[in-house]
Amino acid sequence: MTALKPLIAGNWKMVGLPDDLGRFAEAMRAWGGTSRGDLLICPPATLIGAAVQAFNGLGIAVGGQDCHAKASGAHTGDIAAPMIAAAGGAFVIVGHSERRADHAETDAQVRAKAEAALAAGLTPIICIGEQLQQRQAGETLAVVEASLRASLPEGDLARLVIAYEPVWAIGTGLTANADQIAEVHAHLRQVLTSIHASGAQVKLLYGGSVKPGNAVEILSVADVNGVLVGGASLIAADFQAIAMACPA
Numbered sequence: 111m112t113a114l115k116p117l118i119a120g121n122w123k124m125v126g127l128p129d130d131l132g133r134f135a136e137a138m139r140a141w142g143g144t145s146r147g148d149l150l151i152c153p154p155a156t157l158i159g160a161a162v163q164a165f166n167g168l169g170i171a172v173g174g175q176d177c178h179a180k181a182s183g184a185h186t187g188d189i190a191a192p193m194i195a196a197a198g199g200a201f202v203i204v205g206h207s208e209r210r211a212d213h214a215e216t217d218a219q220v221r222a223k224a225e226a227a228l229a230a231g232l233t234p235i236i237c238i239g240e241q242l243q244q245r246q247a248g249e250t251l252a253v254v255e256a257s258l259r260a261s262l263p264e265g266d267l268a269r270l271v272i273a274y275e276p277v278w279a280i281g282t283g284l285t286a287n288a289d290q291i292a293e294v295h296a297h298l299r300q301v302l303t304s305i306h307a308s309g310a311q312v313k314l315l316y317g318g319s320v321k322p323g324n325a326v327e328i329l330s331v332a333d334v335n336g337v338l339v340g341g342a343s344l345i346a347a348d349f350q351a352i353a354m355a356c357p358a
């Protein structure tokens with residue numbers, strides 16, 4: 111199998127005003143470096159359209175951070191996948207642990223959102239990950255496998271991206287070590303290929319306190335096909351350093 115091109119994705123979460131986007135885009139335009147990966151920024155929904163324009167010609171794709179399972183309707187405050195696509199977005203994160211926690215999102219809802227994303231022509235980035243107590247109890251592989259199976263749309267998997275984000279590593283400065291990441295990613299790959307041959311094509315991202323200082327090590331782990339970066343993706347220089355950390 112040919113190696114999957116890494117995806118370096120930034121999740122800005124609920125951070126970013128137009129000026130922040132302008133500064134970020136300017137720094138990316140002035141950047142002399144290149145990446146062996148594809149680049150993606152998922153800004154707040156209010157900036158999706160502006161980001162598509164600001165990143166024009168820079169080779170940075172834009173995505174949403176969530177979408178509703180329905181294509182339209184009476185759901186105040188929600189955003190539908192076709193709206194993200196119409197604004198120029200190409201990806202959407204679904205099932206981030208912050209949404210699973212803050213909005214009690216279930217795997218079944220995440221799966222419905224992923225299906226809505228696919229129907230709108232978006233690539234869903236489905237997030238899964240264990241809590242600290244689950245890791246300490248030795249349940250990590252069982253937890254992520256169950257969540258993966260229950261969050262996956264039916265059929266061909268080739269258009270999906272999966273992000274393994276251990277909840278205890280998000281925004282804490284703690285990262286899973288290379289052995290822990292390798293173990294989970296190998297397991298996810300095995301589960302995906304056992305479900306469908308196209309499981310070999312699914313990009314598996316790691317997320318959780320990815321920084322310039324640990325990106326080379328993380329991106330070198332077997333079956334890590336990219337990273338989902340929170341805090342460090344807000345700082346153009348850090349995002350650039352992570353983008354350049356893709357192995358040859």
Ligand SMILES: O=C(CO)COP(=O)(O)O
Pocket residue numbers: 121206275279280281282283317318319320338339340341342
């Ligand atoms: O949740 C994350 C990306 O979706 C990770 O966030 P941090 O990189 O800030 O830990």
